[in-house]
Amino acid sequence: MITRRNMLALGAAAFVAPLAMPNILRAQGSAGRVVIVGGGFGGATAAKYIKRRNPDIDVTLIEAQERFYTCPFSNLYLGGLREFESIGHSYEELTGEYGVNLVTALAEDVDGDAHTVTLSNGETVEYDKLILSPGIDINWGALEGYDEAAAELAPHAWKAGAQTQLLRRQLEEMEDGGLFVLSAPADPFRCPPGPYERVSLVAHYFKEHKPNSKILILDSKDAFSKQGLFTAGWQSLYGDTIEWVGLSDDGRVVRVDAEALEVETEFGMVHRANVLNVVPPQKAGFIAERAGVTNEGGWVPIKASTFESRQVADIHVIGDAAIASPMPKSGFCANTQGKVAAAAIVASLAGNEAPAASWTNTCYSLIGPDYGISVVGVYEAVDDEVVQVEGSGGVSPADADADFRLREAQYAVGWYDAIANDTWGTVPA
């Protein structure tokens, strides 16, 4: 294979030949052009780490929002433990310190052959390598009765922003003695412990302000992340406030009536809520489909060692949009995947092999402000699939004392501050 490095070592005559490699030719004069769609956990990390490894690479970040609000810790905001602004982050470090070109626009289309991205502002951007980290989109239509209008009445709050604030308002306006119903989806979905952390912190809010209120989780699964730890934590902090109904007890919601705040389960039970939070079925952000990298399930198959699409060359897809199972769809995973993709792209643009990939993940969940639990995994690429390193990781002990839970709650805050600093350069207040 002719790499850029040995091409440069060749004489002038040799440059006539490689017309079949237009990207490499276009890349001359700079160390290459990388376009990144999405400035969330995956995309912002990738932008920064490409620049850290090779500042000569031209990096353009396309992000629809001016400011990024994290889903991590949005449950603390819902529980009344944080101000909304405390989970907001800017792109100042990326543009100011790292020289990333930020374009505030929506990427509307990708032409993988021409290596171009079309934006909502009418511009077209060319790339040598493209990274997509668009997160999830709601799979509207997958759940009867749940569309964008319904989400204004029964929010999903599964992307942080106006939806999260709407849900918080509804919880504040709910009378004491009300019922909060959360419908949880089948796998795969963003943040496997997320729904269970959410009900925990809503229960905390109820305990302080609306002690007669109840919570019902209707689940499309029979098992969920850190289940034993959550169940025990709920018992010890909130007694019987939280009821969980799994798939095999008719927990799967098949129809939503958002006006009536009602949901119907598979076998015909109708539950009426005072506040209804539907965590709906999801898929990769739409730009992935436009780029032709999704499979029939709506997610993106990737080569594990580089997170490059298995379907379209020179497009790397990281974060929630990618199929990286057994890695969960978490912000931490998106961050480490961003670093792996960055390293692979920097190497490839320099004509080198990608370094060996490995990833870590820790998902902290808060059951109460002083009660944290976690699950950890370490992963590597084997035969271009992600596998968990044997014997690595684990979950918090079942029999830990209150002090242990308190320390894990403190670590969770430390984790948040650290990852926000690593990804967006945010310095904790």
Next chain:
Amino acid sequence: MTRLTRRSVLALSGAGALALMLRPATAQAGAWQRLDAARELVGDATPTDGIELELPLVSENGAAVPLSFRVERALDDADPVETVHLFAPSNPDPLIAVFHFSPLAGRADVATRVRLNESQTVIAIARTASGEVMVGEREVRVTTTGCLMVDDTYESANVFQTRLRAPGSVSTGEPGKVLSMINHPMETGLRTNSSGETLPKRIIERVEATMGGEPVLTAELNRSVSANPYLRFFVAPTQSGTLELVWTEDTGETVEASAEISVG
């Protein structure tokens, strides 16, 4: 998609046929050929692909993987499908289940949930009354999310609770959708408890659906069917009556549920 069947290969002659048959991985060289039980079932027949098998490409929980199949040919065909066998070749006990259909089922279209020990190609084999065979296969990658910790003790409080949802009314001959579920551990007999003792096998081994006493569907379940066996199937009654379901445990114990369906 056109698919090369063995029948069409045999119809070719001379060098062309030889070249085709020497090609290592034609559509014909399916996973079923590597499983004795499946090969026996196919026998001398030339399988076609009239059965569509659906499973997720990647499953994050091998304990309950949604599976559905659908045979294109209607059950009122002159040569209807009578049975569908499901196999998970890499499970300790590959036969998942066998379904027997009568024309009253309207269509051979079933959904359930299965256990998959590891990544593998799942196989569905349909046989018609005359012995025609259709094969469907689907490769599934089974991973277990790092964030998922499955409780390995089953809550037995609700064992034998049944659920049945059938259409209150259907038009004559129109297949109506039926959902059924029974709470049951489907203990495989292969698991050990925390002190290392093998938990005895205990499964629902049979689900029979009848309409006005006439058979609709009989499902013989094996231990690769997930806990709390779930079955979605169809019924196409010609006259109003009672849909009855009987679940039979391997101890001989039975549980029943029924629903009225009016035809108009």
